[in-house]
């Protein structure tokens with residue numbers, strides 16, 4: 276897993292796909308107001324119009340992320356919703372339909388994956404989306420659109436945590452909570468790839484899989500209190516916070532003095548900065564950045580086989596409510612993806 280050389284560039288998908296002019300309306304999964312999973316329903320809404328440097332993409336598949344469910348329920352980034360009905364969803368894989376100008380490097384027909392602006396209100400649970408051209412990369416040829424749609428938000432979060440914030444390196448001791456989820460399964464792989472010694476928490480059913488991804492140690496959070504078996508780690512990447520069994524407070528006890536604690540779910544550990552200061556630990560939150568350049572690097576790692584995306588379940592667009600119900604169980608392995616349209 277460590278520094279495995281990348282295969283010579285079998286390039287990302289560069290073969291353009293034929294595209295038709297977009298229609299005026301499209302199918303989307305929308306909400307008319309905040310609510311439970313049944314608030315999410317299929318509707319016909321206008322196809323959005325790109326401006327300036329935006330692309331119009333035809334969405335083939337969209338990732339389903341916890342922030343979508345939080346926003347649907349009236350939390351998350353629901354404050355950014357400017358009107359109803361509104362679609363949800365931040366990441367996608369699909370095909371460019373309109374580019375900003377004639378010789379743009381991502382012309383119509385290019386197969387891309389990426390994110391719409393975050394933390395705005397989303398919109399990839401729909402047949403078309405407008406996307407900043409800086410927030411996409413060419414889809415790796417080795418991945419289907421369904422696989423690629425599971426990558427952008429989760430992998431960019433993991434990249435920002437492991438590479439840009441924790442500066443993962445050989446011998447660094449990293450503890451990753453919820454290593455088997457969407458963000459976690461990328462974080463485990465990136466940290467191991469850069470030579471860190473990775474401990475992940477997860478339930479027993481995911482233990483051997485987490486080791487395959489690169490975790491040296493797996494702690495079953497359902498039977499073992501991690502602070503009983505681990506100490507003096509350099510970095511904790513906390514994808515749980517105090518929403519379960521005071522994971523945040525307990526994590527501060529296992530970081531070495533001067534080490535780093537990163538809490539990821541927004542609002543999951545109020546007061547974490549003061550609590551960390553009291554224990555001599557550096558601490559920060561983190562927000563994903565829709566960075567197409569970092570996504571292109573992640574794409575190369577996927578293309579080379581050094582990193583993999585795991586798709587747990589695929590739902591059709593009209594079953595978006597069922598996808599949210601599944602996600603809200605809290606036990607997704609890897610990613611849930613919506614199939615929006617044909618390739």
Ligand SMILES: NC(=O)c1ccc[n+]([C@@H]2O[C@H](COP(=O)([O-])OP(=O)(O)OC[C@H]3O[C@@H](n4cnc5c(N)ncnc54)[C@H](OP(=O)(O)O)[C@@H]3O)[C@@H](O)[C@H]2O)c1
Pocket residue numbers: 340341342428429432452453454455456457458459476477478479480481496514515519522539540541561562563602605606607608609
């Ligand atoms: N700030 C940001 O920019 C940002 C970006 C992305 C995500 N997030 C947040 O980060 C969190 C994780 O996101 P995600 O997409 O990775 O979620 P996810 O895919 O839904 O996570 C599911 C995984 O969590 C594991 N899990 C549940 N409770 C656990 C516990 N107490 N200890 C250890 N593992 C546990 C489950 O493993 P088992 O099945 O084995 O229980 C499951 O594999 C969410 O709250 C999300 O909103 C924030």
